[in-house]
């Protein structure tokens with residue numbers, strides 16, 4: 001897992017590819033240079049070509065953003081994005097990309113990424129294909145709790161980072177607080193993500209004891225706490241259950257995992273990333289994993305290339321604001337690009353927000369439609385057995401019921417929740433009781 005020279009050059013290659021892909025997108029939804037910042041995340045497809053063993057890389061989905069909707073605003077119809085962090089939007093775009101390739105393969109056309117297993121009728125990822133995940137920034141939550149580099153004084157000595165005092169601070173070694181030089185490390189970079197209620201809580205002491213590490217966290221919202229788990233927690237979950245989620249798992253022989261996680265230039269720690277995304281759950285996962293769902297340990301590395309719209313390290317106290325809009329892009333033949341604000345398509349008003357043409361293609365409701373549409377593309381005899389039996393019922397099922405169709409995914413997720421992620425938030429069931437009709441899709 002350690003970054004080797006090879007993975008460093010791969011990291012730069014992937015970062016360069018993603019930044020240039022972003023630069024080539026239209027201006028709509030991008031941050032205002034010098035006034036706003038954002039995060040960009042992407043899924044990159046890597047094809048190992050058999051001839052000359054060359055590798056080819058292409059961006060297949062991209063998302064930007066750093067906002068999240070509070071729990072009081074959640075929608076009952078699956079038409080609103082709760083979580084607009086770049087990583088999550090890039091994943092939703094990636095799901096559309098997978099649907100597109102499954103639709104092609106189900107219609108008898110050649111797909112670049114899937115072949116059909118003749119026995120189970122499920123899709124298998126081609127051997128030469130792998131997927132890499134890129135983000136310009138360390139994911140929020142546990143991976144962002146990084147010990148600060150001690151500040152250097154002019155003489156080159158190490159100086160402690162000054163902390164606000166409130167009269168109750170006791171220094172760990174009881175030395176006078178501001179004497180130079182000091183080698184002790186005093187503070188950590190902080191995350192806005194809060195520990196989930198019912199689990200261990202931050203100590204909120206000054207300095208390095210502000211946060212605890214390894215805890216599950218939810219994202220901050222605007223004045224209203226969210227029910228969305230931090231990106232560190234979601235990425236850690238994807239490493240166990242796959243990126244594809246429960247709906248797409250119905251059609252797959254194995255989950256889709258990422259082989260590499262690459263972060264752009266920002267506050268970053270290799271060991272903290274590995275703790276947050278892999279090792280904090282490793283021994284518990286070992287007890288419950290099976291041949292299908294096994295914790296995947298992607299190679300984690302950092303590029304030294306900077307995202308020019310990113311939050312700059314020396315910007316921290318400046319007046320640069322997070323960009324309110326998000327861009328979602330995926331390598332599909334139609335509707336490649338969408339711009340979202342507060343979880344809805346940009347420009348949608350209260351009056352138009354219920355019209356289906358005003359819903360983002362990556363919202364729950366539309367991804368559910370994609371699932372039903374994919375199902376309709378199969379000849380009945382070509383469907384995996386468990387879907388063949390229930391094909392007619394599925395058309396009238398709620399989103400929640402369809403999410404429970406893939407029993408091996410559901411069983412594994414239940415085991416993970418009970419044994420590893422007991423405080424993972426649940427959204428009220430009423431938010432997933434919606435149905436969709438394919439007729440309205442046309």
Ligand SMILES: [Zn+2]
Pocket residue numbers: 085086087139140230231232
């Ligand atoms: Zn995040």
